[in-house]
Amino acid sequence: MTEKTLRKGNEALAEGAIRAGIRFFAGYPITPQNEVPEYMAAHMAENGGAFVQAESEVAAINMVYGAAATGTRSMTSSSSPGISLKQEGITYLASADLPCLIVNVMRGGPGLGSISGAQGDYFQATRGGGNGDYHIIVLAPNSVEELGNFPKLGIELAEKYRMPCMILADGILGQMMESMAFNFDPIDPNKLGKFDWAVDINKQGRGKSKVFSYKGDNLIADVVERAKRYGLIEKDEARYEERNTDDCDVLLVAYGLSSRACLEAVSTTKEKGLKVGLFRPITLWPFPSKRLAELSKKAKAILVVEQSLGQLVQDVKLAVGSNVPVGLNAYPAGGQPDGNQILTAAKSLLTGQTEGLFDLQWHAANFTYKCERNLSLGVQGDRKGGNQ
Amino acid sequence: MYQGIRIAGFGGQGVVSAGILLAQAGVENKKNASWLPSYGPEMRGGTANCSVVVTDGEVYTPIVSAPDTVIIMNEPSLPKFEPLLKKGGLLILNSSLINSRPTRKDITTVCVPCNEIARKVGMDRIANLVALGAFIKLTGAVTLESVEHAMKKVYKRAKPEMLELNKKALQAGFDAAK
Numbered sequence: 001m002t003e004k005t006l007r008k009g010n011e012a013l014a015e016g017a018i019r020a021g022i023r024f025f026a027g028y029p030i031t032p033q034n035e036v037p038e039y040m041a042a043h044m045a046e047n048g049g050a051f052v053q054a055e056s057e058v059a060a061i062n063m064v065y066g067a068a069a070t071g072t073r074s075m076t077s078s079s080s081p082g083i084s085l086k087q088e089g090i091t092y093l094a095s096a097d098l099p100c101l102i103v104n105v106m107r108g109g110p111g112l113g114s115i116s117g118a119q120g121d122y123f124q125a126t127r128g129g130g131n132g133d134y135h136i137i138v139l140a141p142n143s144v145e146e147l148g149n150f151p152k153l154g155i156e157l158a159e160k161y162r163m164p165c166m167i168l169a170d171g172i173l174g175q176m177m178e179s180m181a182f183n184f185d186p187i188d189p190n191k192l193g194k195f196d197w198a199v200d201i202n203k204q205g206r207g208k209s210k211v212f213s214y215k216g217d218n219l220i221a222d223v224v225e226r227a228k229r230y231g232l233i234e235k236d237e238a239r240y241e242e243r244n245t246d247d248c249d250v251l252l253v254a255y256g257l258s259s260r261a262c263l264e265a266v267s268t269t270k271e272k273g274l275k276v277g278l279f280r281p282i283t284l285w286p287f288p289s290k291r292l293a294e295l296s297k298k299a300k301a302i303l304v305v306e307q308s309l310g311q312l313v314q315d316v317k318l319a320v321g322s323n324v325p326v327g328l329n330a331y332p333a334g335g336q337p338d339g340n341q342i343l344t345a346a347k348s349l350l351t352g353q354t355e356g357l358f359d360l361q362w363h364a365a366n367f368t369y370k371c372e373r374n375l376s377l378g379v380q381g382d383r384k385g386g387n388q
Numbered sequence: 389m390y391q392g393i394r395i396a397g398f399g400g401q402g403v404v405s406a407g408i409l410l411a412q413a414g415v416e417n418k419k420n421a422s423w424l425p426s427y428g429p430e431m432r433g434g435t436a437n438c439s440v441v442v443t444d445g446e447v448y449t450p451i452v453s454a455p456d457t458v459i460i461m462n463e464p465s466l467p468k469f470e471p472l473l474k475k476g477g478l479l480i481l482n483s484s485l486i487n488s489r490p491t492r493k494d495i496t497t498v499c500v501p502c503n504e505i506a507r508k509v510g511m512d513r514i515a516n517l518v519a520l521g522a523f524i525k526l527t528g529a530v531t532l533e534s535v536e537h538a539m540k541k542v543y544k545r546a547k548p549e550m551l552e553l554n555k556k557a558l559q560a561g562f563d564a565a566k
Binding site for chain 1: 408411412414415419420421422423424425446447448449450451453454
């Protein structure tokens with residue numbers, strides 16, 4: 001194992017991607033992921049790869065589409081509004097069965113939102129934000145070390161199953177510095193051999209390769225063939241981490257940065273006289289439902305902690321069914337999760353209180369937010385000046 | 389040992405860079421460390437702060453919402469960060485620029501005239517290193533030598549005489565803290 005160094009999340013990710021053999025990067029600037037293209041601009045050429053600052057996010061994902069068709073390990077990165085723009089390209093990559101790495105360093109939304117870290121793109125990432133029946137593999141790092149090491153895992157999974165893989169990080173993970181070490185030696189992509197499906201100018205006796213997003217009248221066959229692969233991925237590739245799950249009353253479920261605040265809660269749990277454990281999905285798709293369902297039979301309650309308005313909680317409810325009550329502790333739109341508040345919510349869940357638990361009906365009745373601006377939009381979207 | 393620290397002051401006072409230095413020093417000491425800047429649109433002269441964690445074990449969260457130590461470099465940061473401090477926590481206060489004093493009785497306050505000391509060393513701008521020196525004396529979270537090693541990595545383009553001045557400021561802060 002190499003010695004630990006202090007690195008910024010975005011830079012660890014970019015270095016990790018180059019080490020993983022990524023040799024084509026196209027991107028367009030957006031906060032809070034700008035260090036990724038900055039690092040690529042500085043270091044991609046010296047590693048024999050190509051960096052392109054594209055004219056837009058749409059151009060960047062389509063450049064990745066082209067580069068991926070040649071079998072080159074290819075990548076783009078952006079943040080939430082930019083990832084929305086890339087959705088068309090992502091669904092085309094999925095339909096052409098091409099591997100690539102897409103990084104989303106999430107920020108607040110919807111729309112332009114804010115530049116603070118957030119987790120509001122969970123649905124977009126796990127449900128396939130583009131059109132059609134497809135999935136992409138979604139990895140959720142929760143540390144700078146994982147940001148550095150997941151590009152290798154991501155591109156290998158993408159190539160194994162011939163589909164795009166997304167690393168879903170957030171603004172805080174991207175901007176923070178942390179001690180980290182890479183868990184693999186740099187890979188020389190020239191030594192990896194060539195895919196027989198890849199478009200190539202030097203075929204050396206092989207037949208013609210073609211990459212299509214539109215495959216004529218075989219759509220049903222294509223989609224079903226892809227579904228078989230999705231089934232294999234759900235069976236074999238679900239990844240998760242567990243802390244203190246053997247003996248806990250409340251099982252916390254969180255990914256990414258939220259799971260770090262949960263670690264704080266788990267570490268102070270003994271002082272507060274509350275038994276709390278943590279289940280952290282590392283793959284968001286495939287969601288580690290099977291293991292979570294097993295654990296849900298042991299816990300008295302499950303508390304989902306997320307920096308979004310009730311997205312992860314839906315997958316958790318699907319996994320555990322009616323085994324156990326599921327509560328939500330939410331920090332949407334750039335809110336920062338906090339160990340103490342998590343424990344308060346966990347206690348509420350066990351004792352039938354409401355403090356710290358997020359519930360849309362309760363909030364509709366009770367929620368007030370201190371703000372100089374009048375936030376009341378009027379439920380009917382009141383029109384003014386009409387004559388009907 | 390688990391030290392969660394918030395460093396706060398005006399933009400330009402070096403609070404963010406002092407934080408990076410401290411985190412790097414933690415790594416030099418074979419500890420785990422994290423650093424997180426206050427995040428959002430900031431301007432020179434506005435307030436800035438950062439969170440640092442240095443620990444022998446695992447860094448739980450980089451967001452230090454209940455710090456063990458706060459280093460306060462300017463007046464507006466005192467009312468903002470004093471309430472966050474853990475019970476029994478340490479507050480290092482730059483008494484050169486802050487006239488108010490903390491109101492809490494359940495914390496330890498150490499006043500260090502950082503800017504005056506920095507000026508005596510030779511440069512007003514390195515008051516951040518004076519504060520860091522005081523922090524090291526009071527907590528022992530990292531060693532003075534580790535910060536000196538860290539300086540070379542963090543301030544890669546600094547001239548040798550500037551590094552020397554930084555070291556002096558660090559030592560002066562270390563000596564001033566009681």
